[in-house]
Amino acid sequence: QKEVEQNSGPLSVPEGAIASLNCTYSDRVSQSFFWYRQYSGKSPELIMSIYSNGDKEDGRFTAQLNKASQYVSLLIRDSQPSDSATYLCAVNMGNAGNMLTFGGGTRLMVKP
Amino acid sequence: GAVVSQHPSWVICKSGTSVKIECRSLDFQATTMFWYRQFPKQSLMLMATSNEGSKATYEQGVEKDKFLINHASLTLSTLTVTSAHPEDSSFYICSAARAGPTDTQYFGPGTRLTVL
Numbered sequence: 001q002k003e004v005e006q007n008s009g010p011l012s013v014p015e016g017a018i019a020s021l022n023c024t025y026s027d028r029v030s031q032s033f034f035w036y037r038q039y040s041g042k043s044p045e046l047i048m049s050i051y052s053n054g055d056k057e058d059g060r061f062t063a064q065l066n067k068a069s070q071y072v073s074l075l076i077r078d079s080q081p082s083d084s085a086t087y088l089c090a091v092n093m094g095n096a097g098n099m100l101t102f103g104g105g106t107r108l109m110v111k112p
Numbered sequence: 113g114a115v116v117s118q119h120p121s122w123v124i125c126k127s128g129t130s131v132k133i134e135c136r137s138l139d140f141q142a143t144t145m146f147w148y149r150q151f152p153k154q155s156l157m158l159m160a161t162s163n164e165g166s167k168a169t170y171e172q173g174v175e176k177d178k179f180l181i182n183h184a185s186l187t188l189s190t191l192t193v194t195s196a197h198p199e200d201s202s203f204y205i206c207s208a209a210r211a212g213p214t215d216t217q218y219f220g221p222g223t224r225l226t227v228l
Contacts, residue, residue: 036219092215104155105155
């Protein structure tokens with residue numbers, strides 16, 4: 001069983017819609033959660049971090065964390081074609097030294 | 113900001129040669145830096161974790177004698193691919209974590225290595 005799981009997609013949404021990306025993790029002691037965006041051929045860039053249960057909003061992005069269900073999600077409102085990328089969920093599973101465990105990523109396609 | 117640079121951005125070398133890749137945190141001190149490898153259409157694979165002033169910790173299956181990592185300062189880590197072979201061709205990406213309680217990793221732009 002993978003430690004951080006994501007649906008590989010592709011997830012296809014029309015421009016202007018809400019894209020919902022989901023991630024589950026296996027380690028209950030995990031405390032820190034991150035969403036990264038990776039365009040094809042580029043390195044990942046940080047979108048958001050979340051540490052507490054509930055929602056955290058930043059512009060068009062909202063991260064949601066439910067530690068009881070071991071579930072973290074990313075909502076993208078008013079999706080744009082430029083949002084088309086692979087979204088990586090990353091979790092600090094209580095390892096020493098800030099090591100993150102990455103999911104396999106979900107490919108998002110926003111169609112004009 | 114939290115900017116991480118890598119140099120070179122791409123390199124082509126002949127089989128058997130060694131290649132050094134530099135990773136720098138430009139505007140913060142990074143006690144820990146990470147080296148990843150990513151093959152086309154695959155996810156990131158952590159190769160090693162490097163802490164300033166100490167030996168790197170390598171993930172299972174990664175040859176430490178082939179992938180030499182040096183973390184000489186709080187802003188610089190280097191990865192040397194020794195005796196490179198075509199199967200080492202990949203996208204190598206470093207990340208850096210700030211000193212302090214936060215565990216956010218900031219990624220460099222990556223280095224694309226092609227071994228002929």
